[in-house]
Amino acid sequence: xxxxxxxxxxxxxxxxxxxxxxxxxxxxxxxxxxxxxxxxxxxxxxxxxxxxxxxxxxxxxxxxxxxxxxxxxxxxxxxxxxxxxxxxxxxxxxxxxxxxxxxxxxxxxxxxxxxxxxxxxxxxxxxxxxxxxxxxxxxxxxxxxxxxxxxxxxxxxxxxxxxxxxxxxxxxxxxxxxxxxxxxxxxxxxxxxxxxxxxxxxxxxxxxxxxxxxxxxxxxxxxxxxxxxxxxxxxxxxxxxxxxxxxx
Amino acid sequence: xxxxxxxxxxxxxxxxxxxxxxxxxxxxxxxxxxxxxxxxxxxxxxxxxxxxxxxxxxxxxxxxxxxxxxxxxxxxxxxxxxxxxx
Numbered sequence: 413x414x415x416x417x418x419x420x421x422x423x424x425x426x427x428x429x430x431x432x433x434x435x436x437x438x439x440x441x442x443x444x445x446x447x448x449x450x451x452x453x454x455x456x457x458x459x460x461x462x463x464x465x466x467x468x469x470x471x472x473x474x475x476x477x478x479x480x481x482x483x484x485x486x487x488x489x490x491x492x493x494x495x496x497x498x499x500x501x502x503x504x505x506x507x508x509x510x511x512x513x514x515x516x517x518x519x520x521x522x523x524x525x526x527x528x529x530x531x532x533x534x535x536x537x538x539x540x541x542x543x544x545x546x547x548x549x550x551x552x553x554x555x556x557x558x559x560x561x562x563x564x565x566x567x568x569x570x571x572x573x574x575x576x577x578x579x580x581x582x583x584x585x586x587x588x589x590x591x592x593x594x595x596x597x598x599x600x601x602x603x604x605x606x607x608x609x610x611x612x613x614x615x616x617x618x619x620x621x622x623x624x625x626x627x628x629x630x631x632x633x634x635x636x637x638x639x640x641x642x643x644x645x646x647x648x649x650x651x652x653x654x655x656x657x658x659x660x
Numbered sequence: 661x662x663x664x665x666x667x668x669x670x671x672x673x674x675x676x677x678x679x680x681x682x683x684x685x686x687x688x689x690x691x692x693x694x695x696x697x698x699x700x701x702x703x704x705x706x707x708x709x710x711x712x713x714x715x716x717x718x719x720x721x722x723x724x725x726x727x728x729x730x731x732x733x734x735x736x737x738x739x740x741x742x743x744x745x746x
Contacts (some may be wrong), residue, residue, distance in 0.1 A: 417737045440674045451681030459690045460709045594711050
């Protein structure tokens with residue numbers, strides 16, 4: 413029966429051809445036993461997703477409780493050499509950060525992350541935030557609590573799968589957590605959505621690829637930025653600026 | 661791909677059939693049996709649902725490669741399936 417499960421999975425992972433997908437769908441309607449197998453697969457995935465969200469919510473609660481329990485050492489009681497070590501460490505961090513900023517001041521990554529920070533450091537109410545979870549997620553995001561934001565956005569996405577903003581917000585939360593693979597999945601789904609008035613999916617994908625900077629990412633980002641520029645998609649001005657940089 | 665999105669991949673007719681078959685009773689049964697298939701299986705399924713690829717799971721859980729993860733994951737699902745559908 414492993415083969416049946418593998419077959420069902422390949423349908424939902426979109427690895428079947430369009431003809432194979434049509435056969436799968438017809439079989440769901442004509443073969444009762446097969447339909448039950450598919451229903452089992454979907455039910456299982458739903459249950460596992462719910463368990464995953466519970467697990468994340470629990471981890472987040474524990475993290476908050478741990479932070480609240482951490483004792484605060486009064487400044488007056490700290491030993492003086494500790495203070496000097498702190499100063500020295502701060503100076504080192506400052507030096508490294510300055511060197512990094514100098515090095516990357518005009519890099520594609522720098523321009524890309526500047527764009528994200530300027531445009532998406534605060535999520536606005538562009539959408540009708542009628543869902544409590546979306547509002548709470550946006551609030552958590554705007555306070556820099558991306559784990560908490562993700563928990564809310566993922567729950568909201570379960571109920572509102574066609575919401576393009578939710579896909580963007582989920583991807584941006586992953587981006588801020590530097591979980592670029594997850595962010596790319598969300599932005600990819602977003603860029604494939606049809607009929608939107610504006611769609612920043614391609615641009616966000618390009619920016620994420622630049623930030624991830626794995627082998628081949630720059631080339632892929634370049635292609636996407638060119639597309640964004642040529643088709644005047646969201647982010648086309650910044651796309652043009654990034655494309656003009658010699659380092660890309 | 662999250663399964664809620666996956667449901668939307670189905671054409672309307674098939675989706676209607678699935679909505680009738682994916683009952684709360686079936687989900688409750690799956691939930692009960694999930695603990696019975698072992699912690700390792702559960703962990704693997706949770707990681708996959710979290711969007712990790714088989715390759716990434718192999719790295720995290722020290723499996724030799726992605727193919728081993730995929731086979732193990734499908735066996736875990738099959739174990740669960742045996743308990744639910746018989």
